[in-house]
Amino acid sequence: MARKKVQEERRLQILRALDTCLQEKSFEKTSIKDIAREAGVNHGVLHYYFSGKEDILLSYIDYVIDDYQAQAREWMGGRDLEHYTKSQFIDEVFAFVNNRITLNKSLSRIFVEIWEIALYNGEVRGKLREAYTRWVEELGAMISRHIEDKTLARNVSIAMVAFWEGMALFSTVFPPGTLAMEEVLKGFQQRIVDIL
Amino acid sequence: MARKKVQEERRLQILRALDTCLQEKSFEKTSIKDIAREAGVNHGVLHYYFSGKEDILLSYIDYVIDDYQAQAREWMGGRDLEHYTKSQFIDEVFAFVNNRITLNKSLSRIFVEIWEIALYNGEVRGKLREAYTRWVEELGAMISRHIEDKTLARNVSIAMVAFWEGMALFSTVFPPGTLAMEEVLKGFQQRIVDIL
Amino acid sequence: MARKKVQEERRLQILRALDTCLQEKSFEKTSIKDIAREAGVNHGVLHYYFSGKEDILLSYIDYVIDDYQAQAREWMGGRDLEHYTKSQFIDEVFAFVNNRITLNKSLSRIFVEIWEIALYNGEVRGKLREAYTRWVEELGAMISRHIEDKTLARNVSIAMVAFWEGMALFSTVFPPGTLAMEEVLKGFQQRIVDIL
Amino acid sequence: MARKKVQEERRLQILRALDTCLQEKSFEKTSIKDIAREAGVNHGVLHYYFSGKEDILLSYIDYVIDDYQAQAREWMGGRDLEHYTKSQFIDEVFAFVNNRITLNKSLSRIFVEIWEIALYNGEVRGKLREAYTRWVEELGAMISRHIEDKTLARNVSIAMVAFWEGMALFSTVFPPGTLAMEEVLKGFQQRIVDIL
DNA sequence: CATGAATGAGTTTTCATTCAT
């Protein structure tokens, strides 16, 4: 039991180290030794806990996706969505997404990195597809409470996620303040209110 | 003069080869020899025409951006935007962007690759910033003809580009038909019509 | 005493595991962990019972040689060689050697492996020299009972062992039935009868 | 043309370097850098001329086998076997094999190494099988000129090769003079004369 | 005694780059 914990902790330590490394180098350019150095462990242990660099990557992606899904669950659990009015609901959703995702620059960077890896790696692509599908579906389910047309609900949720991702993309390239990100997000939010 | 032309042709040949290579491997994993093989030239010449791998990359990005700006100019030149009605204008813009950009999967892949490189490379980031800034501005200028509020025009154009980019991102991960891309694009287009 | 037995049993368990491993990988490519896995023990204990990988090897070679000498002794002990006729004797010797050694493919493989190690390892070479010397001498002694010329007896026994080893070598490379091994062995046996 | 020559020369240089290395270390323990050092070239070139360590090995084995088949051809070409008497023929064959093969200690070492590799490597095993098959067949064809029974001819040639190989094996382990190698070989030769 | 986490030397391989021809 204690053993398992130690193992899991070590793995997390390594994944967190990779997370840090990715803020300054691409995964491709990040060497096993870089990660080890950042984690403060011998590079050999990375091969002890993971079967190779690809395994680290895949585990890392799971870790990132799990983490942000946990955040989403936590957010949902913390409020009584059932009794929200339409605009209260939208306010809350945007507040959450804007602050935790779209305007979270370091998360956005990580995701751009993952999108790129997905371009050439089917397994990563699968993970991404699954994560976004779930996101769209859960958002769609929430929207459905405020709208009749289910197809519209789904399409709106796809559009919302696409828009958020596009904005996140911009946040990695434009220095804060350059693009009127907040304003644009607010404008978009207003349109969504109008639609629902 | 002729000399210059030959040189320029050789460079283009190499950049086109890289373009092909990027459809199956990341830039990082694409070797100079891969590009040379694809271009049908000896790998040594790549160092004659370019100062190194990074130089090829930078030139390639210019080439890609120039190419798509040329397409945009050609499109704009080919029609009399001045006399378009609002909805005609929007129809045309979406038709162009959807077909040539958002749903152009191989272009989207290239751009995801470039976005990722920009994450860690200031020069590339600059090129991207400039390209998107220009895009937003030109779109904003066009929109301005149909709307009073100039700030709104700009914000709408930012939102449009962000949305298109998000959809392009999705197109690289979701098999065609999985997400109701066309429908979502059409729905979004309708909202833009409503706004203007 | 009991302690010693347990220890000895553990060592044997490990050596038998190595024996199994060598059927599919060279000693060089067989890792300590491979052996441990095969033996069903933790790899750490291999360093407890043996001083290192080389020590395992040396012990293993002793084990193999001891084992096959034990077989020989058992064979000799089981029959009254004193009263055999010349051809009875030859029949018996060949029957034993052919079945237990020359045509024992997995033993032959092990020996090829050991011969190769002996090429570069003086200690192993010594063990091999000693084992073959003893074999030649014991065979020579048996032959001497049926022949006057002692030098001839020795030379014949050397030739016999060489021939058997050569045939064993072939058995590791030629699929059974490819070379007419049995027939050749029988023909050779006949010549030996003729000589004695 | 000249290019090809240079390439072939370089490859040979590397294979000869491996040959030298194998006199003191097994192939497994010989590193690419060892071979490069021995050949007096940068280790990178080994990957330029060969696709990897296995390719070097395979090429080397071809080189060794070709070399010794060339020796055999040269030997055969140099004498008028048609007009030899039986015992002249046997004399010559043994003289050649004894000196060039069986008692050529460094060649024997190489072959023991190759036999061992063949144990675990199907491609090498195939090469060995082919080489020995050819050897047995050519020897059998020569013997057939002096004997009626074709099956016997073949079996005798198998036995001869097996015996020679066994003796070669001994030569790698017993210091010269320890075993009465020459005498044994002479005795064996006499038996062959008797048979034919 | 047993375990398994940790170490670090060593191996093969890749590749941008240089340079003589």
Place this chain on the structure above:
DNA sequence: GATGAATGAAAACTCATTCAT
């Protein structure tokens, strides 16, 4: 200008061995 041979740095990975628990 083109060619391809050569260089050397750096990467991922393996593994015997050590050692604290």
